Amino acid sequence: MKIELTASDGHRFSAWRAGPAEATKALVVVQEIFGVNRHMRHVCEGFANQGFAVICPALFDRAERDAELGYEQADVQRGLALRKQVSDEQVMLDIEAAAAALPAGAARGIIGYCWGGSIAWWGATRSRSFKAAVGYYGGGIAASRDEKPNCPVQLHFGAEDKGIPLTDVEAIRAAQPGVEIHVYPGAGHGFSCEERSSYSPADAMLAEQRSLAFLAKHLG
Numbered sequence: 426m427k428i429e430l431t432a433s434d435g436h437r438f439s440a441w442r443a444g445p446a447e448a449t450k451a452l453v454v455v456q457e458i459f460g461v462n463r464h465m466r467h468v469c470e471g472f473a474n475q476g477f478a479v480i481c482p483a484l485f486d487r488a489e490r491d492a493e494l495g496y497e498q499a500d501v502q503r504g505l506a507l508r509k510q511v512s513d514e515q516v517m518l519d520i521e522a523a524a525a526a527l528p529a530g531a532a533r534g535i536i537g538y539c540w541g542g543s544i545a546w547w548g549a550t551r552s553r554s555f556k557a558a559v560g561y562y563g564g565g566i567a568a569s570r571d572e573k574p575n576c577p578v579q580l581h582f583g584a585e586d587k588g589i590p591l592t593d594v595e596a597i598r599a600a601q602p603g604v605e606i607h608v609y610p611g612a613g614h615g616f617s618c619e620e621r622s623s624y625s626p627a628d629a630m631l632a633e634q635r636s637l638a639f640l641a642k643h644l645g
Contacts, residue, residue, distance in 0.1 A: 430526055432518040438486035441466055444473035450644040451478040451531035453523045455541030458504030459494040460485050464620050482523040487511045496621050517551055524554040532556050532644040549574040557643035559636050562586055562614050567593035570600040579605040579639045581632045583612030
């Protein structure tokens with residue numbers, strides 16, 4: 426269901442909430458550059474079915490309320506333009522507000538995809554709100570790879586991702602030997618999104634299994 430949250434700077438924004446209110450494990454799910462669209466709601470419901478309480482904040486609300494995009498080239502360009510209107514600092518204010526809105530007492534994690542993959546990494550390094558972080562194909566991780574994580578981190582990359590060269594992945598691995606990194610041969614960017622042309626069901630399933638096992642280990 427759609428809810429409204431307020432960040433510490435007074436910004437009011439929408440979010441998608443799913444899962445049991447009494448859950449003992451909880452996730453902030455972080456959007457791609459396409460808003461909290463049908464795919465992100467599908468991801469949220471998947472984790473809710475696994476027993477997680479989930480909140481997916483609409484990070485584009487600072488630029489445009491309720492932006493939901495598809496996956497055509499025009500959507501990509503619009504998403505990139507919206508992303509530029511939201512600062513990294515503002516993003517983290519909204520992430521903290523989402524974390525605070527999860528059930529009290531639940532073990533909290535963060536998982537993100539695309540832009541959200543980078544933000545999940547920042548959730549580990551720029552926040553102390555989470556006990557685990559999982560990032561999928563975050564293009565901004567390499568640039569901030571020297572930041573120190575405050576919780577265990579698992580990262581997923583496609584070997585054929587045109588936007589994230591394997592040299593970036595290896596640079597992350599070298600800078601963060603304690604981070605669990607998985608690379609999927611033949612997979613491109615967005616391989617876990619069922620609405621993208623790059624969707625790879627087998628890789629998506631394996632990455633999901635690894636993510637759930639990692640979250641179970643660290644969130645209980």
